Amino acid sequence: MKIDSLESLHELVTATVLGPGFRRATFAGVPRGNAPAVWVRVVVRPVELRGERHLQFSYFDAKKDTTRNFSPSETTDPLTEVLAVGFSGIHITTDAEELDLRTTKKGKVLVGRREVNNATAALEPHNRVKDVPLPEGKADRLLEVMGIATADGRVRPTMRAKFTQINEFLKQLRHALDAAELRELGRPVEILDCGCGSSYLTLAAHHYLNNVLAIPSHVLGVDVNEEVIRKSIDRSERIAANGLSFACGRIGGIEVKPDIVLALHACDTATDDAIAQAVRGEAKLLLSVPCCHHALNRELRAEGPAEVLRPLLRHGILRERTADLVTDAFRALALRIVGYRTDVVEFVSTEHTARNLMIRAIRGAPPGDAGHVAEYREMKRFWGVTPYIETALGEPFLSMVS
Numbered sequence: 067m068k069i070d071s072l073e074s075l076h077e078l079v080t081a082t083v084l085g086p087g088f089r090r091a092t093f094a095g096v097p098r099g100n101a102p103a104v105w106v107r108v109v110v111r112p113v114e115l116r117g118e119r120h121l122q123f124s125y126f127d128a129k130k131d132t133t134r135n136f137s138p139s140e141t142t143d144p145l146t147e148v149l150a151v152g153f154s155g156i157h158i159t160t161d162a163e164e165l166d167l168r169t170t171k172k173g174k175v176l177v178g179r180r181e182v183n184n185a186t187a188a189l190e191p192h193n194r195v196k197d198v199p200l201p202e203g204k205a206d207r208l209l210e211v212m213g214i215a216t217a218d219g220r221v222r223p224t225m226r227a228k229f230t231q232i233n234e235f236l237k238q239l240r241h242a243l244d245a246a247e248l249r250e251l252g253r254p255v256e257i258l259d260c261g262c263g264s265s266y267l268t269l270a271a272h273h274y275l276n277n278v279l280a281i282p283s284h285v286l287g288v289d290v291n292e293e294v295i296r297k298s299i300d301r302s303e304r305i306a307a308n309g310l311s312f313a314c315g316r317i318g319g320i321e322v323k324p325d326i327v328l329a330l331h332a333c334d335t336a337t338d339d340a341i342a343q344a345v346r347g348e349a350k351l352l353l354s355v356p357c358c359h360h361a362l363n364r365e366l367r368a369e370g371p372a373e374v375l376r377p378l379l380r381h382g383i384l385r386e387r388t389a390d391l392v393t394d395a396f397r398a399l400a401l402r403i404v405g406y407r408t409d410v411v412e413f414v415s416t417e418h419t420a421r422n423l424m425i426r427a428i429r430g431a432p433p434g435d436a437g438h439v440a441e442y443r444e445m446k447r448f449w450g451v452t453p454y455i456e457t458a459l460g461e462p463f464l465s466m467v468s
């Protein structure tokens with residue numbers, strides 16, 4: 067589909083947002099319009115108020131966010147106002163499709179459309195208690211100490227993405243607890259958070275398991291950076307949490323046998339070290355969201371069987387994404403080989419972070435599956451590389467795949 071003028075872009079957005087299957091629209095990116103840009107992002111979604119469908123507009127600026135609800139007859143003006151900002155990225159979800167509209171510097175509109183089936187999802191009642199592990203909107207000491215929310219419970223606009231990531235990560239953790247049979251161990255669940263950084267996930271996981279799900283849990287956060295560990299200890303003291311500890315050191319350098327290993331954006335090969343720590347300690351569950359993938363990017367060559375992929379490796383951005391995918395494919399396959407049921411899932415929408423793939427692995431598959439070993443060898447031969455996961459896992463993985 068081609069859009070050749072701003073008017074037709076506005077018409078398409080208005081018709082889709084006001085149409086019957088509309089579910090959500092996000093307006094963000096560099097403003098290209100003439101109107102002053104007072105917001106950095108605007109999100110529109112349908113809500114039910116007193117039995118009638120309304121549209122809720124959430125306006126985010128650098129310091130705060132404001133929410134307003136409009137009845138169907140009042141909706142056109144606020145929508146026109148948002149469109150006048152000329153946000154360069156508009157993403158719309160309906161029951162039937164995902165629509166991605168990007169406006170370039172030269173004013174060209176690039177349209178991406180993907181068919182989906184969201185028809186079964188219900189309209190969100192305005193006052194529904196959302197299925198979120200850490201809800202917002204009321205005073206919460208933990209969110210305040212983490213610096214995510216203000217004292218009266220409003221999420222700081224600059225922390226919105228982190229807040230969403232943590233909530234989505236915790237949802238994945240909750241779902242995986244049953245599959246990994248970790249709800250009733252008869253002792254506290256031991257959790258290791260690798261590359262815990264400022265400990266948002268560490269504190270949140272400890273609170274969610276112990277205080278919300280009532281699953282006794284100990285959480286240890288490890289990071290190589292002394293400063294973040296000092297800050298994390300200070301935070302944990304301020305919320306006076308039991309069974310929460312921190313250690314400064316490299317992932318893998320601390321001998322522990324956790325039931326669950328978490329790693330959210332552990333940089334580059336630190337993700338492999340977290341995977342290896344889980345495997346060595348025979349952890350039941352690993353949830354890892356990888357971050358920057360540099361190691362393989364340096365090694366990929368358009369040579370041998372991979373010669374045919376020269377066009378993919380020629381351009382920096384394509385090469386980088388290829389290296390990301392190949393790295394994570396090697397990791398997921400290695401986990402299968404050592405006996406983990408493994409999936410790779412999108413844990414949060416790209417609007418919150420581009421680093422949004424989660425490797426989810428549950429121990430319990432037969433190790434050394436011949437089909438997976440053959441795939442691994444073939445992938446290594448094709449790319450002519452030795453992925454770092456192999457070094458991190460060491461023996462007995464090496465003897466399984468060589």
Ligand SMILES: C[S@@+](CC[C@H](N)C(=O)[O-])C[C@H]1O[C@@H](n2cnc3c(N)ncnc32)[C@H](O)[C@@H]1O
Pocket residue numbers: 260261262263264265266267288289290291294315316317329330331332333336339357
């Ligand atoms: C991008 S931050 C993510 C922090 C946190 N997990 C979060 O998502 O908010 C990555 C963290 O991993 C730590 N890190 C990187 N490599 C590490 C390693 N080999 N061992 C321990 N920590 C590491 C860094 O110091 C940094 O704090």
